[in-house]
Amino acid sequence: MKHLGTGIGWRPEIAAAVEGMPGIDWVEAVAENVCPGHLPESLVRLRERGVTVVPHGVSLGLGGADRPDGGKLADLAAAAEALGSPLITEHIAFVRAGGALTASPVLEAGHLLPVPRTRDALDVLCENIRIAQDALPVPLAVENIAALISWPGEEMTEGQFLYDLADRTGVRLLIDVANLHTNHVNRGEDPAKALDELPVEAIAYVHVAGGFERDGVWHDSHAHAVPPAVLAILADLSSRVRPPGVLLERDENFPAPAELERELTAIRETVEKASISMVPEVSAPEVSAPEVSDAVVPAASEAPEPTEVPDETATSPAAEQASGDAHKASPSTDPARQRLALAQAALLSALVAGTPVPEGFDGTRLSVQARALAGKRADVVAKVAPELPEILAEAYRKSFVAYAHVHPMTGGYRRDALDFAEHLLLGGRLEDPDVRRQVSDWWLERSGPAPLSQHPAARLARATRRVLLRR
Numbered sequence: 001m002k003h004l005g006t007g008i009g010w011r012p013e014i015a016a017a018v019e020g021m022p023g024i025d026w027v028e029a030v031a032e033n034v035c036p037g038h039l040p041e042s043l044v045r046l047r048e049r050g051v052t053v054v055p056h057g058v059s060l061g062l063g064g065a066d067r068p069d070g071g072k073l074a075d076l077a078a079a080a081e082a083l084g085s086p087l088i089t090e091h092i093a094f095v096r097a098g099g100a101l102t103a104s105p106v107l108e109a110g111h112l113l114p115v116p117r118t119r120d121a122l123d124v125l126c127e128n129i130r131i132a133q134d135a136l137p138v139p140l141a142v143e144n145i146a147a148l149i150s151w152p153g154e155e156m157t158e159g160q161f162l163y164d165l166a167d168r169t170g171v172r173l174l175i176d177v178a179n180l181h182t183n184h185v186n187r188g189e190d191p192a193k194a195l196d197e198l199p200v201e202a203i204a205y206v207h208v209a210g211g212f213e214r215d216g217v218w219h220d221s222h223a224h225a226v227p228p229a230v231l232a233i234l235a236d237l238s239s240r241v242r243p244p245g246v247l248l249e250r251d252e253n254f255p256a257p258a259e260l261e262r263e264l265t266a267i268r269e270t271v272e273k274a275s276i277s278m279v280p281e282v283s284a285p286e287v288s289a290p291e292v293s294d295a296v297v298p299a300a301s302e303a304p305e306p307t308e309v310p311d312e313t314a315t316s317p318a319a320e321q322a323s324g325d326a327h328k329a330s331p332s333t334d335p336a337r338q339r340l341a342l343a344q345a346a347l348l349s350a351l352v353a354g355t356p357v358p359e360g361f362d363g364t365r366l367s368v369q370a371r372a373l374a375g376k377r378a379d380v381v382a383k384v385a386p387e388l389p390e391i392l393a394e395a396y397r398k399s400f401v402a403y404a405h406v407h408p409m410t411g412g413y414r415r416d417a418l419d420f421a422e423h424l425l426l427g428g429r430l431e432d433p434d435v436r437r438q439v440s441d442w443w444l445e446r447s448g449p450a451p452l453s454q455h456p457a458a459r460l461a462r463a464t465r466r467v468l469l470r471r
Contacts, residue, residue, distance in 0.1 A: 004245025031055035036082035063115035065341030101341035116151035141172035146182035152360025159197025185218035205245030238274035385417035
């Protein structure tokens with residue numbers, strides 16, 4: 001495959017519209033929403049037409065202190081094989097913290113959070129990416145994320161961090177120009193400087209998306225039109241290297257298909273216009289399975305200050321496995337993981353459990369991030385358990401956000417919905433008897449085995465729960 005071309009994020013809400021759009025070369029699907037044995041018919045039809053489908057993971061947490069979960073990696077691999085994808089993408093982020101490394105409960109963010117740009121975090125991320133690369137059947141590309149907050153004591157800029165990451169692992173980069181804009185507004189980072197420093201030859205493809213600004217904070221919503229400032233960054237990038245692919249992301253608040261087509265046209269025109277004066281020699285290589293995983297060898301004049309890296313000269317699978325096993329056991333690596341684990345757990349606990357703000361962080365910004373996380377949880381739970389907002393009506397969002405600020409998510413969103421309902425029932429927070437009965441019935445139907453067991457012990461347990469809840 002020479003180039004991906006122009007694409008759009010495939011979502012069930014716009015599946016029919018995407019199938020009918022002219023000029024769609026490829027689509028990206030959220031990997032966690034793809035069941036390899038039961039692919040959505042829309043994706044099957046697109047594949048039959050020759051449209052490339054790329055699985056885009058959101059829950060692996062490669063930037064976290066723990067090593068990547070083998071089950072999640074297997075799911076990503078299965079999705080890529082079922083879709084016949086040329087690569088898999090994920091994020092440079094952490095999504096959970098706590099656990100064995102900190103001897104504390106595991107906390108789930110339900111969101112992509114930034115990793116500190118430090119040597120510790122880079123060492124851990126590089127090892128995690130190598131583990132993922134070994135487990136996946138196709139090359140991996142990782143995405144820079146948007147952030148509301150900055151870590152204190154960072155040692156590198158975003159461009160330097162990405163440069164070292166690509167240089168040490170050979171991983172490709174998915175550059176989100178909307179996220180560069182977000183970090184410009186929220187963290188004062190210059191997008192042009194980031195583009196100056198990152199290895200543009202490592203780019204697999206580019207994301208473009210919209211957002212909105214409120215009280216001086218840019219929210220990367222994926223629910224608004226792409227602003228001119230984001231297109232300007234896309235133009236700057238495209239004047240340096242012609243990206244193999246560019247994709248429009250839209251996750252909600254979907255406009256009419258004609259509006260999405262206009263945005264795609266603007267994206268195409270931006271890339272074409274900016275590429276006219278581009279020097280051909282700096283064009284990005286073709287995105288193909290054999291080439292995407294090749295190590296990046298940047299020009300010496302462009303390289304950031306050298307850093308100590310492990311020997312990566314082994315080429316055979318056996319040698320690579322032996323090297324990986326030795327690296328896992330290295331005493332120098334574990335302290336880095338533990339330091340990172342403690343820092344990420346402290347931050348996430350402040351965001352989702354109401355604990356004190358860690359030293360060096362901006363408390364105001366952390367409050368904004370905490371509200372954003374609680375609001376996102378409320379929105380996702382409303383989709384997973386639509387009966388709850390129907391029963392609670394206008395009280396749903398206020399009640400859930402108040403709950404989320406002091407009750408971290410420790411499982412998935414379905415577990416979160418059940419815990420929220422139980423919190424309302426056991427806390428006596430439902431004064432209306434009819435509302436209380438509906439929430440109680442909903443919780444009882446979903447908190448036990450499905451279908452409900454008729455074993456005497458199970459029936460007794462349900463009866464006991466029912467009595468306790470009604471008290």
